[in-house]
Amino acid sequence: MSASSSQALEYLELLPAQTHRKLYEQPSTALAVFRCMLPHLAKTIVMAMLYMPGPFSASDLDAWFRHDGKRDKDKAISVLEQLHVITARLEAPRHYSYKLTEGFGRSLRQALTGSGTHRSFGVPAQSTEERVSTDFLDDYAQKQWENMLFYMVGSTVGLAATNALGQDVGEGTKTLLRVGDFVKVTHGRVTITRTGFTFVLQEANAQVWSLLIVYLNYAPKLGMSETDVLSFLFMLGSLELGQEYSISTLSQTQVQMLEDLSAFGIVYRSSKTSSTFYPTRLATTLTSDSGALSFSTSNAKSDSEDLTSSGTGATRGSASKGYIIIETNYRLYAYTSSLLQIAVLSLFTNLTTRFPNLVSGKLTKQSITRAVKLGISSSQILSYLTSNAHPQMQKNTPVLPPTVMDQIRLWEYEGERVEPTNGYLMKEFSNDHEYKDLVAYAESLGVLIWKNDGKRMLFVDRLEQISLYMSKKKSRSE
C-alpha cells in the first residue's frame, strides 16, 4: 500500500456503512477498493474467503496464520471491518466467524469473472472523429496539473510573473485549492500553506488523491452525492488510456464532475458538450501505484508512450526519471529546465546558478530553516530529494549522503523541541491484565503513542478500533 492510497483509505474508513454498501454495488468500485485500498494480507484473506461456501471461523483463521504474523492479521482484519468488507458474527459463545459482506463479495466475483450487466468499467464510444493520441493526453494532463502546482508555488517563490505558466488556472480549481487549505489568498496574493507544501512535495499520484479527497469533501456543497463521485473516481481508475468513453451511462452528478476533472487534467474532453471523454494518465493510475514502478515496467500500457511523454523535466516524468544530484558537501545539482521543479527546489535550496539544462545551488542552514519556518518538514524535503534523485544517485544505499540527511534533520530539530499529537488518554484500568491486553492490542494496531506501566496509562491517537475492541471484549466476557 503506497502513501497515496493510504490517504484515500483514511477517507474511506470514515464513511458510514450505508455509503460503503452503496459503493460496493459497483464491481469496478469493489475491485478498485480491493486493489488499492486493502493491506496486502487483507487481500489474501479476502481472496481466500471469496469462493468459500460458508463463513470463515476466527479460530480457523488464527490457525492459518503463523504466530508472528498475528499482528499483521489483526491490522488486516480491523481494516476490513472498518471498510465493511467483512463482518464478524458471534456463532456461539466465544466463537466468532467472519463473512464477506454480500454486496462486496458478489461485486468482486463479478469483477473477476467479468459477468453481469453492470457496465461499470466504462462504455467505450464508437469514435466517429479522429482519436486523440496518448501523447496528446499526457501533454494535456501534464500541462493542466503543472499549471495548478505552479499557481501554488510560483507566487511564494516569486517566479509568478516570469512565465505564462500558472496563469490559466480555472476559478473552480482556485476555489478548491482554497477550500482544501492548500493556499491562502491575502490581498489578492496567493501564499502556499503548510498543507500546500505537503501536497506539492508528494508524488503525482498522491497529489491527485489529496486533491480529489478535498473535492469529495466539497462535493455535497455542490449538491453532488458522495457515493456517485467516489464510484466514478474508482471507475476512472479502471479505464484504458487512449480509449474514448461515452458519457451515456453516467449520472447527472458524474457529468457535472467531468467538467471539474478536465480542469485538473484528469480527463480530457474535446469540447464541453462532447458526448465522450478520454481519461488521461492521471486518471488511469488512480487505482494503481504511481512512481517508477508502474511507469517503466509491467504492462505495455505504459511501455512505449512513456519514453516520449516524460520530456525534459516534468512532474510526471520525474517520478521515473530522477534529476537531482547531491554531494556530501551539500551542493545540489538538478538537471531540469522546468520552472515548476526549480520553484519547488528553491523552497529549500539556495540556488545560485542556472544553465539551460541545469540549476545548481547549495543546501544551507538558512535555506533549510527558512523552509521549516514555511512549514515544510525535514522528512518532506528528504523524501522529495530521495524520490527525485538522479539515477546515478539511486545506485547508492542510502540514496542521499548520510551526512546531508542527518544535518537537514538537525537543522530542523534546532527549532523544534516539542511535537504535539492529538489523541486520547486512557487510564484507570481495573486490573493489570486488562491494561496489558489493551496496550498489546493498541501496539499491534500501531496507534499507541505513549504508555506508562506504573500508572497504567496509555495514549493512543485513534480510538475507533480500540473502543470496538473493548466493547467486543465486554460482550464476550458477559
Place this chain on the structure above:
Amino acid sequence: MNAIDGTDRQIKADDRPPPSLLAIVLDTNPHAWAHLSSVLPLSAAISNLLVFINAHLASGNANEIAVIASHTHKAEWLYPTPKDNLPRRRPNGAANGDIEINGLPKEPSVPENPNKYRQFAVLENAILSNFSKLLDSTTERDLASTPTTQVGGALSLALSYVAKSTLLHSPVDSLAGDNPLSALADSETVHTARVSLTSRILIVSVSGDLANQYIPVMNSIFAAQRKRIPIDILKLAGDTVLLQQASDATGGVYMKPERPEGLLQYLMMAFLPDSTARRSLIMPSTSGVDFRAACFCHRKVVDIGFVCSVCLSIFCTPDLPSNLCLTCGSYLSLRSAQIATPALIPRKKKKKKRAGGTDSATPGGNTPAGSGTPMHA
C-alpha cells in the same frame, strides 16, 4: 535526540510489498485430461485458472503473469504471446529486443466489454486464443508419440522469463537500458541486493510419470533454488516423485487435492498468497518427500544405483557400453568382486560406526583400518 540517530536513514518506509510475478506452467497433456474429464474437464480448469490469474493481478498493481503450456511434444507460451520469431532489426541497434516479450500483444480483436476490467479481458483473450491455437496444431501423431508432457522445457521457459523480468525490474536496469548485456554480466553481484520483483512458479500438473525428464527438471529445480524462486505444485492427478522434490527443494507449496473439482478454492487459498504474505501464513507442504532419483540411462526411479565418480551421473546398471559414462565419457570399471554387492559397502560402514564403540568383534573380519577407504589392490 534519538530521532536523528544515523541508524534510521531509510526515510522512505516502503511497506508496500514488491510486485510479484507468477509463472504458471499448465500441463495440457491430453491423455491425462481425458482421464480426468469426468471430475474436472479442462475447460472448467482453465476458467478457474483465469479467475485465479485475475485475482493474482488484482492483488498487486504491478503484479505480472506468465502462462506456459507444457504439451505432449512441446512447451508453448500462452501468455504473453511471443512476438513472431523473425529476427527483426530495430533501426537503432542499441535497443534490445528483449523488452518486447514483456509487452501485451496489441491485439485489435479484443472485444470491448463494459462489464469487464480491460486488463483482464485482454489477458483472457490472449490465453484462450493461444490455447486453441495450440490444440488445433496438435496432430494425432504428436499425441501418439508420447504419453507424457514437456514439463522440463516449460519449466526452463518459465525460469528464463522470470530471470529476464527480474533484470528488467531492478532499479539499476533502467539506466543500463541501452546496454542490457552489461546488466546481465554483473547480475549476480549488483542486482541481488536490489531485486524488487518476487517471483514464483506454479505447476498445475496432471501427468503421472515424469521420470523421463529427470535431468532437465532437476536442473531447473537447482536453478530455481539458486535464484530463490519457489516452485508450487498443484497435482490434480497422478503422482510423481520429481515434482515433490521440486517444491521441497525450493520451498514451494505442494498440494494434491482430494477433490479436484474444487480447484478454484484450492488455488485461492493455498497458491494465491505471494512470498510477502507467505511470511505470515502457514502454507501447506509435503510431509513425506520421496527423494529417490531417476537413473540417467533408462529414466527409471531407482532405490540403489551406480554413480559416476567424475560427474555424479546415476545409472541403474553397471553394464555401461564399453565401460564409459554416458554423460561425461569417463572410463568406469567395476571389478567383479565389487559388482556383486555394491551397495553393501556403505551399509557396512554405518553399522560398524554404530557398533564400533561397543563391539570390536565385527563379523566379516575386516580390519578397522580398512573401513575408511577400501584398499583391496
